Amino acid sequence: MEHMMSKLSESILDKFSMDFLRSQVLKNAYGNDDTVIAALDPRILIVWYLFFGVVPWFVNDLSFLLGCFLLVMVTTLLAHVAGLVLFLFALGVFSQTGYLFLATLLFGGDASAIPPLLVLTLKVATISLASVTVFSGLDPDRLSNGLMWYGCPERLSFSICYAYRMLPMLMEEFQNVLLSYRLRGNPPAHDTLWGKVRYLIYQVKIIMESFYPLMLNTAKRSRTTVEALELRGYRYAAVNKTVKKIKLSALKVSYNDLLFLALSALWVALCIFCSTLF
Amino acid sequence: MSTVQKTAATQSQKLMIFVLTMSLYGLATLFTELIPKFQVGLVEFSVEYFLFIPLTLSMLFDPLSAALGAATGELVFSEIMLGQFGGLGELEKFLTVTIGVYIAGRLVRDPKNRAMVGVAAITGTAAQLLMGTIVDIAKVQFAVEDFEAVAGLPESVFATEGFAFLNDLLFSGIFFCLLPTLYLVPKLYGKIEPLLGMAPRVAASTTSGLSPKAILTCVIGFVCAIVAELAATAGMSLIDWEAEWAESGTALAAGMVVATALAVIILLVMKKNGERNAVC
Amino acid sequence: MNAVEINGLTYSYPGAALPTLTDISLRIEKGDFLAVVGNNGCGKSTLCKVLNGLIPHFITGEFQGEVRVGGASTLDSDVGTLAQKVGYVYQDFENQIVRPTVLDDASYACLNYAFPDYLERGKKALCQCGLEGREEEYIWQLSGGQTHLLALAGAVSLSPDVLILDEPIAQLDPMHADRIYEVLRELNQKHGKTIVVIEHHTEYIADYCRHVLLMKDGQVQWLLPTGEALQHVAELEACNIFPPQVTQAAYRLQKEGKLPSGAPLPTTVEEGRAAFSALRCRLGAAPAPAPRPAGQRAVSFQDVSLSYRSVKGEPRTIFDGLNLDIRKGEKVALIGSNGAGKSTLMKLMVGLLRPQSGTISLFDEPIGAKKAEDLSRQISLVYQNPEEMFIKDSIRADISYAMQVRGLPDWQARTDALLERFQLIKLQDRDGRLMSGGQMRRASLAIGVALEPGILLLDEPTANLDIATRREIVGVLEDMKDIIQTAVIATHDMQLVCQWAERIIVLRGGRVVADGTRDEIFARQDLVDLVGIRPPEIFSMARALDPQALCYTVEEFTNCFQEA
Incomplete structure (x- = not known):
């Protein structure tokens, strides 16, 4: 318990460096x-995602799920996803099903709870990895163009690009504000357990206050941004169909895309084939 | 002429609020993904939200823009950017956050009235949490097919979810939503508005008050959130994959394998031809 | 033909009691290169926003009179149409860039206005702004100067006839600043654009601009050709605009009767060569070289190496085996171009960054072994952007914060004393962000010295300030010399370096390429060329007249150069 607390309190401000996160x-x-x-x-990837992000929810067949899981694992590896994202994925899967398992045991469940939970875990994992592949593997610009082609609101696709543009700046600013607290603040000593709890509370408070x-x-930034957007025709473009057409004309489906779809389909068919055998 | 100017100005102000809330709440949710959660027994101490950010901004500015900005920020920064996008589930989160923040923003008539701010903050949070809990229970129930059959599972789900709701409301709700909002709203009031080129919100402002229309919109939104989740279950019985396989058997599956394999081969050949043509 | 015509313009912001612009009538010729100068708050930026139609279409308010751009009234056109006639680059230009990659951002406006050839237009604009070859790069890979050029390219892409830039070089080192102005000159001369800059660096005005517009209290004082405009030394100085140092020197010498009165004042070093030709350098007693105190080592870097993770490929090395000592009592200036490692060096000193190898010690104790609260007593960092230092809701709370949380017994009294010293008494209950640039700087300095640290680090203390405010801050720094033993300033501001620093460290690519007094540094032409630092104009002037002369301020120059 104490060990966990100390790890936790260290992780928030000290070990968990903003530079690392940003990079x-x-x-x-x-x-x-x-x-x-x-x-x-x-667009092809989004279709692909719609299959692997939705279908596993409906299927309870273990070998089919396992097959899908293997496929999305391969695509995730192909996408060279950053380590942090994979770590979050693992954490997310555990937090969704791992604790449920513990709770089930606590309420008098037994080993019979394991298979349904395993199925649930596979479902969650497959769906998460499919989304990791598509949303982390694609660069934000192409992603937002793809979403726009499917008729997502222009504001969402703008938000995606803008978020990627702003994030490094926001983080730097946040980092500097936190640094101000670190340089000028006086955190409580954290040698004892009580001290560590207080240190943790202090850190959370600092993050809030910052x-x-x-x-x-x-707020200062957004004002310039919105004025500049106005000058650069953002609002004009949002209601103009030609602009959308021009923007989307850059998207082209190649053989590689179709091949990717066909290979995925082949794999899925094989999985179904296997599941009917057993 | 003058009316055109007026709408243009409010449009731009709305965009500013949207951009502001999106950036801030997005950044904050990015952290919540990273701050570890830990449990003492059943009590989960997690910094579940920085919901105070959109709450504060929705009380100071146009509630709807702030609410939409917050939901978009979470979607874009923590879901899409970190690849945590969970499909349909995100729609539910998007809607519940929007509704919660919107309700809180509409409840505040005068940002200088602390009691009003406090009540609004906790109401908004509770609304968001409650909707989340209802949807969560439904989600697990439908995902695990023999939910009722597994010993101890239904009780544990109801207990954990119900407990999580109370715990979130009392722990996260008070410490991370109510108190920071109470701290920030009076401090920011009158300071942040000039930076955006706006006049501070006053009691007479029309953006406050929860009209029947607004409530109706919220209810419809929540229904959409539930429908998004239930769509999954409804789909399950409609599509009924397993039954299909059982009837058509291995032959159909084998047919599918052959068909897709053929597609792959044809595409490979076409691609090669295409490349050769491109070279020539 | 006039690019801009303004007749009887009066404008007040919504809710403001007094108009910001009063009865302005003005003509800007097509193809002009105009500098707008004036006090802080005289309405320069507001005037520019009137030209591109943001006022009154986007920012409402009371608008009277007529503004015509390229013949069309701004009231009859919408912002979109006007944006294709007038391009605008903000002072905080990085917030104007909304797309993740370079070409994307440059062509963004063209795409939005539905030009099918938007990519070509974007490429052309990048080419005109000297950013060709960087189309595919991401924004954060660009340096500050390049980011500014990109903001400019974004405006140029719509091929407007008029370009407006609000303080284009405030945050740039001299090399990047030259680059911006060279690009602007080319746009002006080759492509026939009308250029309007809000600028207080009169050296650049003298070198590049054709006309100068002086504004005062929301009114136009005059619009004159540059050479003539800069002759109005007294009038400009009354508005806190300081003419080029050469002009100031000539003005003083004329007053003292050492130069014939009535002759036009020189505005550039070239003109100065002729104007001062009659004078001879009388080398007074050279100022005694500042004694290098062999005091205790305050900061010491031993074999420090540091590299940043990069998004792709190999990590980028900033320092490789850096060795450097800063001794107690020294006043050090760190100079070098953007990206030479100045800020990183400071971050290492306060323990924000940890080196991959090597040790950094403060007063002979490694930083790693120190507790954060001890560290903050010994060293303090004042950021380049003062807004990031304001964490509380009033200046008073910000200044007292560090003392209060450490439970210093007399923190109230000390806060009062600091407020008094930095002339912030009247502002003490205001939020730092809502103050003017100079006030923000003063407040950030007060915050920095609150704990009376042994070492004070200042990152670009004079960036983004107009000359008058800069003088004020330099004064404050002089004044602080007694409370701060050791101070390090990272800066591009060579006037500040010359006036204040006793030791100058020149960084280039993470290495110390020179280290010495100002005479040792600025006398080395090879160094000046290598690093791209630029001595103050008056120094170059003196050297042009007499290669032996070492004058750093206008006073030294007027004392040194006398009639033969």
Whole structure:
């Protein structure tokens, strides 16, 4: 318990460095634009995702799920996804099903609870990895173009690109504000258990408080951004059909895209074939 | 002329609020993904939200823009950017966050009135949490097919979800939503508006108050959230994959394998030809 | 033909009691290169926003009079149409860039206005702004100067006839600043664009601009050709605009009767060569070289290596085996172009970054072994952007914060003393962000010295300030010399370096390429060429007249050069 607490309190401000986070997010967004996955047409990938992101929910067949899981694992590897994202994936799967398993045991369940939970875990894992492949593997621009082709609101696709543009700046600013607290603040000593709890509370409080300056600083930025957007015709484009057409004319489906779909389909068919055998 | 100017100005202000909330809440949710959660027994202590950010902004500015900005921020920064996009489930989150924040923003008539801010903050949070809980229970119930048959599972799901709701409301709700909002709203009031070139919200402003229309919109939104989740279950019985396989048997599956394999081969040949043509 | 015509313009912001612009009538010729100068808050930026139609279409308010751009009234056109006539680059230009990659951002406006050839237009604009070959790069890979050029390219891509830039070089080192102005000159001369800059660096005005517009209290004082405009030394100085140092020197010498009165004042080094030709350098007693105190080592870098993770490929090495000592009592200036490692060096000193290898010690104790609260007593960092130092809702709370949380017994009294010293008493309850640039700087300095640290680090303390405010801050820094023993300033501001620093360290590519007094540094032409630092104009002027002369300020120059 104490060990966990100390690890936790260290992780928030000290070990968990903003630089690391920033580089991981950027790496995830832009560091893998030369992979097989990134070169695929975003529309094809979204269709592909719709299959692997939805179908596993409906299927309870173990060998089919296992097959799908293996496939999305391969595509995830192909997409060169950043380590942090994979770590989050693992954490996410555990938090969704692992704790449920523990709770089931606590309420008097037995080993019979394991198979349904295993199925559930496979489902969650497959769906998560499919989304990791598509959303981390594609660069944000292509992704937002793909979404737009399917008629997603223009504001969403703008938001995606803008978020990637802003994130490094926001993080730097947040980092500097936190640094101000670190340089000028006086954190409680954290040698004892009580001290560690207080240190943890202190850190959480600091993160909360740091949003006060951050809100004001970001407000200043947004004003320039929105004025500049106005000058650069953002609102004009949002209601103009030709602009959308021009934007989307850059998307082209190649043989590689179809091949990717066909190979995935072949694999799925094989899985179904296997599941009917056993 | 003058009316055109007026709408243009409010449009731009809305965009500013949207951009502001999106960036801030997006950044914050990115952290919540990374801050480890830990449990003491059943009590999960997690910094579940930085929901105070959109709550604060929705009380100071146009609630709908802030609410949509927050939901978009979470979707884009923590779901799409980190590849945590969970498909249909995200729609539910998107809608519940939007509704929760929107309700809180509409409840506040005067940002200087602390009691009003506090009540609004906790109401918005509770609304969001409650909707989340209902959807969560439904989700597990439908995902695990023999849900009722597994000993102890239904009880444990109801207990954990119900407990999680109370725990979130009392722990996250108070510490991470109510208190920070109470701290920030009065501090920011009158300071942040000039930076965006707006006049501070006053009691007479029309953006406050929860009209029947607004409530109706919220209810419809929530229904959509549930429908998004239930679509999955409905689909399950409609599609009924397993039954299909059982009837048509191995032959159909084998047929599918052959067909897709053929497609792969044909595509490979076409691609090669295409490349040769391109070279020539 | 006039690019811009303004008749009887009066404008007030919504809710403002007094108009920001009062009865302005103005003509800007097509193909002009115009500098707009004036006090802070005289309405320069507002005037520019009137030209591109943001006022009154986007920012409402009371608008009277008529503004015509390229013959069309701004009231009759919408912002979109006007954007294709007037391009605008903000002072905080990085917020204007909304797309992740270079070409994408450059062609964004063209795409939005539905030009089918938007990519070609974007490429052409990048080419005109000297960014060719960087089309595929991501924004964060660009340096500050390149980011500014990109913001410019974004505006140029719509091929507007008029380009407006709000303080284009405020955050740039001299090399990048030259680059921006060279690009602007080319756009002006080759492509016939009308260029309007809000600028207070009069050296650049003298070198590049054709006309100068002086504004005061929301009104136009005059619009004159540059050479003539800069002669109005007294009037400009009253508005806190300081003419080029050469002009100031000539003005003083004229007043002292050492130069014939009535002759036009020189505005550039070239003109100065002729104007001062009658003067001879009388080398006074050279100022005694500042004694190098062999005090205790305050900061010491031993074999420090540091590299950043990069998004792709190999990590980027910033420092490789850096060795450097800074001794107690020294006043050090760190100079070098953008990206030479100045800020990184400072971050290492406060323990924000940890080196991959090597040790950094403060007062002979390794930083790693120190507790954060001890560290903050010994060293303090004032950021380049003061807004990031304001974490509380009033200046008073910000200044007292560090003392209060450490439970210093007399923190109230000390806060009062600091407020007094930095002339912030009247502002103490205001939020730092809502103050003017100079006030923000003063407040950030007060925050930085609150704990009376042994070492004070200042990152670009004069960036983004107009000349008058900069003088004020330099004064404050001088004044602080007694409370701060050791100070390190990272800066591009060579006037500040010359006036303040006793030791200058020149960084280039993470290595110390020179280290010495100002005479040792600035006298080395090879160094000046290599690193791209630029001595103050008056120094170059003196050297042009007499290669032996070492004058760093206008006073030294006027004392040194006398009639033969």
